[in-house]
Amino acid sequence: LQLVLAFLFEDHGSMRELLPRLERNDALQTHFTECLLAVYMALAYHSLFRRREGKKARHYRRRVSCIVRKMQKWVNAGVDNCRPLLLLVSALQESERLSQRQTNNQKKKYAAVKDMFDNAIKSLGEQDWFPCEAFALEQWGLIALDFGDNRVEARQSIGQSVDLLQRHGSFAKAAWGRDRYKSLLHHDDASGARRSSPASNSRRIVVPPQVVSETSTD
Helix, strand or coil: CHHHHHHHCCCHHHHHHHHHHHHHHCCCCCCHHHHHHHHHHHHHHHHHHCCCCCHHHHHHHHHHHHHHHHHHHHHHCCCHHHHHHHHHHHHHHHHHHHHCCCCCCHHHHHHHHHHHHHHHHHHHHHCCCHHHHHHHHHHHHHHHHHCCCCHHHHHHHHHHHHHHHHHCCCHHHHHHHHHHCHHHHCCCCCCCCCCCCHHHCCCCCCCCCCCCCCCCCC
16 A cells, blocks of 8 residues: 555655565565556556666666566466556556657657557556556656647546546545646647547446545545
8 A cells, every 4th residue: 555655646765665675575476466566566666767767777677577577477377357457567668668769660659659558548447447547548648748749638638547536536646636737737628628538438437446545534
């Protein structure tokens, strides 16, 4: 739970402290809860990697790759609920190639990453991994903005992320997203309304037992 909250609210100091402790526990096994732990460890390592902190960045990237290989083995062994999470982390890994702007295949890379995120978002939605689905929508919005120069698509995708969190009761994270991206979200496109991406249509409003929502208690 501590790692999940640290990741969701980008508390990089806590992530640096918690990840080595979790690694020492050596708890990654093909159990449902361990699959969830594995993906948040991978996402936390990737978040730290993106900060480009010298030699540590290479360590963080290697840890992501190691966890991905472990998750791939689980999927190959038939752990189906791990597959959407693997698609998400793999899409994030692939998105790092977009930073190599000197290449001549930027458009092809962008299209390939878009397909990977579309598949991940669809798969996460089908299995009700809503926090990870919301994160995938947010990340694709940032990629569309940074590498696709597509402010409208970025606004739609990040807006869908915030809406999804709000509908599922993750009010603190939704409020965090609205505040962080307020300059983007408050600038409506010409139609005056957000369009839904194919991967996010017909969403069932179900709160699965495997996630933590910031709901109030009496």
